[in-house]
Amino acid sequence: MMLDRSKIGHAFAPFTAEVEKGRLKFFAKAIGETNPIYLDEEIARKAGYRSLPAPPTFTSVLDQESTEFLPVLKLLDIDIATILHGNQEFEYFSTICAGDTIAVECRIVDIFDKKAGALEFVVMQSTYTNQNGQLAARATSTLVVRNP
Amino acid sequence: MSAIEAGMSIPPLELAPISRYTLALYAGASGDHNPIHIDSDFAKAAGMPDVFAHGMLSMACLGRMLTNWQPQAQLRKFSNRFAAITQLQDIITCSGTVVELIDRDGERLARCEIQAATANGEKTLIGEALVAL
Numbered sequence: 539m540m541l542d543r544s545k546i547g548h549a550f551a552p553f554t555a556e557v558e559k560g561r562l563k564f565f566a567k568a569i570g571e572t573n574p575i576y577l578d579e580e581i582a583r584k585a586g587y588r589s590l591p592a593p594p595t596f597t598s599v600l601d602q603e604s605t606e607f608l609p610v611l612k613l614l615d616i617d618i619a620t621i622l623h624g625n626q627e628f629e630y631f632s633t634i635c636a637g638d639t640i641a642v643e644c645r646i647v648d649i650f651d652k653k654a655g656a657l658e659f660v661v662m663q664s665t666y667t668n669q670n671g672q673l674a675a676r677a678t679s680t681l682v683v684r685n686p
Numbered sequence: 687m688s689a690i691e692a693g694m695s696i697p698p699l700e701l702a703p704i705s706r707y708t709l710a711l712y713a714g715a716s717g718d719h720n721p722i723h724i725d726s727d728f729a730k731a732a733g734m735p736d737v738f739a740h741g742m743l744s745m746a747c748l749g750r751m752l753t754n755w756q757p758q759a760q761l762r763k764f765s766n767r768f769a770a771i772t773q774l775q776d777i778i779t780c781s782g783t784v785v786e787l788i789d790r791d792g793e794r795l796a797r798c799e800i801q802a803a804t805a806n807g808e809k810t811l812i813g814e815a816l817v818a819l
Contacts, residue, residue, distance in 0.1 A: 561715075568708075568715035569746040570701065573754055585757070594749035594764050598742050602717025618720055619732035623741035627765035633758055 541614045541649050541658050541683065548613065549645040555603035559636040562590045565599060579636070589636040594628060597666050597675050600640055610646070610660060616683055624659060625680035632674045639669045647678075658683040690796050690819055696782035699751040703775045704739050712743045739772035744780075744802045744811050751780040752800070756817050762795060766813025770804075777805045782815070794819045 559579070566576045574581045575591065582590050611618055634640060648661040660681040666674045702708070706724075713724050718740055721728040729737045745766060752761060772778060782800035789795070795816045802811040 564715045565746075568711040569743065569750060571750055573750070575753075575758075586759070591758055593746065594753065594758060594761055595742055595746045598718075599716050602719075607719060619722060619728070621720075622771075623768050625765070625767045626742070626745060627763070629763050630761050 540651065540655060541616070541660065543649050545614060545646055546649050547646065549643065550604070550609050550613075552641060552643045553604050554639055554641050555600040557592055557596075557600070557634055557636050557638045557640060559590055561599070562592060562596070562636055565593070565596060569593070582635075587633060587635055592634040592636070592638075594630070595626075596634065597628065597640075597642075597664070597677055598626075598679075600642055600666065601644070601664065604642070610662065610681065614649075614660065616660075616681075620684045620686075622682040622684065623679070624682040625678075627678040629676045630674070631676075632668070632672055634666065634668065634674050638674075640674065641667045643667075656685055658685060690784055690787075690817075692784055692786050694784050696751060696755045696784070696798060696800070698779055698781040699747060699754065701747055701778045701780070703777050704772060706737065706774065708743070709737060709739060712740055716740065716742060718742065734771075736774055738774070739776070741768040741772075741811070744768075744772055744778060745813075747778065748780045748782075748800055748802055748811060748813065751782065752798075752815055752817070760818045761815065762790075762793075762818055763816040764813070765815075766800065766802075766811045768810070769812050770808055770810045772802075772804070772810050776810075778802050778810065779805075787819070788816075790816075 644664040651658045664677045784796045798815045
């Protein structure tokens with residue numbers, strides 16, 4: 539079954555996510571972070587950050603603050619057991635830090651297939667705007683759907 | 687620290703073997719609760735040999751390598767494709783090389799090729815980073 543190409547351009551419900559210090563510390567632990575800038579707020583401040591910085595892939599964690607887990611699955615009727623992460627890209631404009639409130643907007647920018655439809659690809663682009671209205675980061679994520 | 691120039695290596699980062707504990711912790715911390723990474727029964731029913739690592743866990747470690755090397759505020763772009771699945775017990779090493787210095791938007795940037803690979807040399811992540819000098 540081919541994914542519904544008419545959903546190219548679909549914008550998911552926007553939401554805001556708070557960047558919590560405790561969450562950053564938990565994430566740092568989970569990825570084995572040892573750099574004290576990500577673990578000790580005093581050291582982060584001395585290094586010029588407003589508070590603990592969110593590491594480079596942390597915007598993907600903010601994505602999960604949406605009310606629904608992976609809303610693309612329901613929208614395109616995709617079974618979670620069939621998905622893989624194909625590609626991920628981040629562009630950075632300012633560092634996100636603990637205490638920030640980030641507005642997350644995500645839309646589908648492409649859907650295509652390879653191998654005669656055995657693999658389908660959903661490309662999503664997200665923007666992360668901080669409480670000052672400043673674009674902090676942009677992410678492009680490609681989901682791979684393995685069709686049986 | 688020596689000046690950054692084309693051809694220089696980024697100090698590599700070797701990770702501990704991927705365990706179920708690592709994956710459970712990452713699932714909780716990242717909010718990515720896809721059961722394929724934490725529930726063996728689910729993974730096997732989906733046709734996988736067992737649970738396997740979140741791609742974003744490896745990417746986060748590539749990020750650690752980059753921010754150990756240069757301050758995060760210098761990072762302009764960071765991308766990779768997920769070339770192979772990271773299995774339980776894999777020992778992943780992150781590495782990278784500065785391939786060229788370029789000028790973009792009035793800034794001097796180091797373009798780096800980066801990768802994560804298993805102990806057998808299979809590349810799991812292949813990507814690129816742009817770091818301002």
